[in-house]
Each structure stands twice: as structure tokens, then as C-alpha cells.
Amino acid sequence: MSESNHSGTTSMPSSKRAFDIVTDSLGKRYAAEKRFRIYGIVSIMLAIAFLLILLVSIVSKGLPAFTYTQVQLPITYDETVVDPEGGRDVDTLSRANYSALIKSSLRELFPEVTERSELRKLNKIVSSGADFLLRNRILENPDLIGTQEQVWLPVDDEVDTYLLLKDNEAFGTGRLSESQVSWVNRLIQDGKMENRFNRTFFTASDSREPESAGILGALVGSALTLLITLIISFPLGVAAAVYLEEFAPKNRWTDLIEVNINNLAAVPSIIFGLLGLAVFINFFGLPRSAPLVGGLVLSLMTLPTIIIASRASLKSVPPSIREGALGIGASKMQTVTHHVLPLALPGMMTGTIIGMAQALGETAPLLMIGMVAFIVEVPGGIFDSATVLPVQIYLWADSPERAFVALTSATIMVLLTFLILMNGLAVLLRKRFEKRW
């Protein structure tokens, strides 16, 4: 067959031969394809496995933090304790000795305890932060003074830990004494002590006591910081991208700028923190630990991401649409605002949301500007000291108390939830506004 080809007048191989070659190589080609598919599936499986391990460990550690052991106590708001002067003065009300109310309530429940050291142990059952709850109730509603009501109060974290781990032989009674264990068991039998939804986790800020610690402060701090970041980086990023992509002449300068923007996106974030410290705090004298400075620093970090995403999205608008508009006499500006921007905006927003999600999880630069302080107040504005979710995680992960482990994981769960929501929104936007032309 090959002989005839050599001698034949045509240099083309006969169709029979070409077909044979194709069928011969077919097996090899399919095998390669199959191998490649298997590699792909294996790597995806690995990724999913790691993700699952991570999630399971976080969720199993974090879930307990969403509930907390609480004890129901009949509290009498004794006027002589709460408001001895009877003036209902806010100052007096907030300085009153609310732990006395808890102590007397406990003594009524356990009249057999009389010894001083035992009494102290009894009082230890209830969280030392519980009196704040009572204070807040009275401040909200002073009419309660003089009345009695059943109130659910958090127990001390040692009690909670004991209840979590009591089935474990090695743990024994933990740091609780025999008498405390017996009181706890009696309260549980009477239905006065149970695991309830931990509202404190969502309504309080950081605290030395795990049972009164919550993430509200960090959440608000994160929200304020992200707000600043968004307000600064979205308009700046979009404007920069539009200028570079649509208006700027393509020359060495714009090439240089492009390279630099791409480089900025790869700079380690802690460098931005150092820059923020030097410029915003030391030079401009802005307050330390404030969401304003945090937002400024994170803007520096997200700007390159937003610019790159926005430029890509502008590039994806077909030039024929620009030509169509220019061809009937639209100005450059009209072409951009009427046609190009509306088409590019979904992509820009997707990029922005992804940048925001990065900013939400960013820790290092915020450590540099002092957003790592122990802050018990919910920040009221962008100038107040604040912390953010990832920094809160960092802080709690460092705390020695066992109960903080659960809080740490629970906070990670909250952070992950927000990240998933944001990325989901980005995907949704992309799907929703995807235009075909």
C-alpha cells in the first residue's frame, strides 16, 4: 500500500490508509482522555475531603457555643437594693448591687447552705456577668422594681464545661466541688437549669468571661470597616478601570501603571497595614483601632482587585457595541455611560463583592493598625475603637479558657456564613445579568 503511494502520481495518502491510521491511534487517544479525567476527579475528591474535614471540625467545635447552660432564678427586684433613694435616677440604677439580688435568690433556693465558704461556692454557679443582664432589664424597664420574676441567667463557664464533659471519666468533676455538682444536678432535676439558645453570643461584645462574650462588637466593627472599604474602593476602582480601559492612551505609561496595579494585588497584606500605620495614623493622626482606618487600609488592598476585575469586565464588552454608538455620533463619554458601563457593571460588582469578601477575612493589616484591642463596647461609629470578626477569632483562639474554643469555632462559622453569602451573591449577579450579544 505504501509502495503504491510512493510511486503514485498523487502525493496524498489514500483515504483507506488515513482511516487506518486514525483507528490505530484512537485507543491511545481515548486512554489519554480517560487518564486525564481520572486525575481531575481525584483532585476534586481530595479537595472536597479536606474541605469536609475542616467544616466538620469547625462545626462540631462551634455548635456548642450557640447554646449555653442557663439557670432559672426567681429574682426579686428589691427597691432597697436597686434604688435605695427612690429617685429612679439612671445613675443610681446602673450602679446598684445586682449580684446581691442573685445571691439572695440562690440562698432562698438552697436554704440549707449556710457556711460562708459554701455560700461563696453556691454564688459561683451563676456567671459573674449575670448582674449586667439584670441591670439592663431594670434600665430598660424601671417599673420592674419591687416585683418578682423568673429570669434565665447564664451559669459560670466551669459549670457549662462540666455539663459538656461530665460523661468523660477522666474529666471527673472538673474544677467544680462536690457540693457544686450536687446543686447543679438538683437544679437540672427541678428543670431549672438547661441548655438554651445563647443569645449573649449575638448581643454582646468581647468579655473576659466566655459566657458573657459575644460577637456583636466584632460584627458591627466588620460592617463599619467594610462599609468604608466599599465607599472608597468601589467608585475609585471603577473610575480607574474605566479611565485606563476606555480613555487612557495605550503607551508606556499606562503599561507601567498596569504592571504596578497587578503587582499591588500581590503585595502581602501586612505591608498595607504598615503603610496604614505610617500614613493614616502617624501622619494624618487618625485614631488607632478605628473602623475608618481599617477601611482605608482594606481599600488599598481591595482596590487592585476591583480595578483588575472591572477592567476585565470592560474588556469583555465587544468593541462592536462601542463602534455602534460612536458610529451614530455618540461621544466617548456617552458611549461609556450609556452602553459600556451598564454591560460591564455586573462583572464589576462581582469583582467588588469578591474583593469585599477578601477584605472581610483579612486580619494581618488590621493587627498593624491596632484593631486587635480588647473592646467590650459595640462601636458606635467609624471613629470608635473596634475589632473585626477575624481578629476576634484570633483573640479568642489565644484565650486559655476551654469555653473560648467553642466561641472561636462559632465565630468562624459566622464568618464563613457571611463569606458564603457574599460569594453566592456574586454568582447570582453574574448569572442574573449575564448578557449575550
Next chain:
Amino acid sequence: METITTSSTSVTKDTPLMTPEKPNEVVENKVIDRDHRGQTVGDVTVENPRMTARNVNVWYGDKHAIQNVNLDIANNEVAALIGPSGCGKTTFLRCLNRMNDTIDGCLVEGEIALDGKNIYDKDVDVVPLRARVGIVFQKPNPFPKSIYENVAYGPRIHGLARNKTDLDEIVHSSLKRSGLFDEVKDRLDQPGTGLSGGQQQRLCIARAIAVSPEVILMDEPCSALDPIATATIEELIDELRKKYSIVIVTHSMQQAARVSQRTAYFHLGDLIEVGPTSEIFTNPKHKLTEEYITGRFG
């Protein structure tokens, strides 16, 4: 150069453009050698020019896309640009309303005047220029907006309509003239990108004529149209010619013969031959033109 068989038909540096010496008589039945390039055969000038192009050279980066093109577009005339693919018809067309400005690395040299004013002068604003010299692109490019918005956009940005009724009137008549109205009158609010290729082409024609340009550049406006729609567009071209000037690029000899009064033949960036359409098709002077219209290549 030496192979020129006639001394009077080509535009040379010595022969002023405006005084061609009766070009057609001398070369009767003589076909110019196909290797002869660089000088256009036939009379590139007209008596009542609307646009005049002189010594136009275009580069895309290093690529010299068209070389030394001289051509006039007369008032109330349809000029057809023909030639094999890639010969620079689109490039020349886009020079006439400075659409090439939008291409990076595209350099246009020479002079193109509209009513005597060089449109490449520094002080010329391209926005009104493009409103006066409209263009229909080779590939239909409707905006991803409603059919109505596609046509209304031009009149709106130029403030051609005083109110909604005016605008409706402009949109409807433009669509009618491009022969699209009956097909889309019930769905003017649907996206223009959802139309078929031929419908999109007519939508783009409607969009271009909605701003009443004085010169209309059409780049293969009927390439995706059936014979009936083509006839509608050709009627439109005929009607537009009464008031305006039209330059049309086409690959269909028949169409060029039907609609145009003058035809220009491009070849590899050179304007080879220009002449009255009837003459180009019946009695081409240049060998390349002859080969092209008799279908030997292209």
C-alpha cells in the same frame, strides 16, 4: 510603471486632479497590464463632490492597508466599492467618518474633505461629523437594548425629537424604510439582539438613518438578506440618494450594477479603477478589474 499603455488615464503628479483629459477615448479597448498599480485608472473626480479623498494612506501598525487612494463622492450619488476580500474597502469606508480613530495603531494619512473641510483637521469634532456621515457596519451590531431603543438612541442623544410622539414617528419611519417594521411592530420592546442576522442588519440600517445623515456609508448591508429584503434596502438606497450621498461596499456585482452610479475597484490596498458603473462592468480598462468582474478571481 513602464507598462502603462496610455498616458492620459491615470492620475499622476504632473496631471492635476481636476483636469483629466478625456480619459475614456484614448484607451478604448485597451486593457492595462495587471502589474500596473499605484495609479488609479479612470476619473476619480466629480463635478459636484460631497466628499473628496486625496492621497489617503492607512496603516494598521506596520501593515500598509491602503495606498494613495484618491476618490470623490458626488452629491446624490451612490458609489460602490468592490474588490476581493481584504483589499481595503472597509478600511477606506471607515476613514470617511473617522471610525478608524477608534482602532489602536491605525494611522490615517492624507486629506478627506466633507463639503470642502478636511475632516482630519485638528479642530474637527468627530461627534457632529459622525452624525453627518453615518455608517452601517459589516457585522450587524445592535445594542443589547430593545428594538425601539436601538433606533431611538441616535435621535435622542442628538436631540432630534422634541417629544415622545416625534421620537415614535422617527423610530417607526426608520424601521419602515429599512423594511423591518412589519416584522417587529408587535415587539418593539424586545431586545434587538434577539433578532435574526438579517433582521439585525436592517435594524442597524434603521438606526443609522434615524439620525438623518448626509452621507451614509454601508458596508455590505445586504450580505445576510434574502432577495426581498435586499430589494427593500436597494429601494431605500435609491430613495436616500435623492437627498444624500451613499457609499456602499458590496460583493455582489449585480447589486453594484443595480444601485450605484459610480464604481471603484480596490485591489490589495490600491484603488485600481474608478468609473461610471455601466462602463466598469461593460468595458473595464484595467486587467485586474476585468479579471475580477468576469469572475476569474476574488
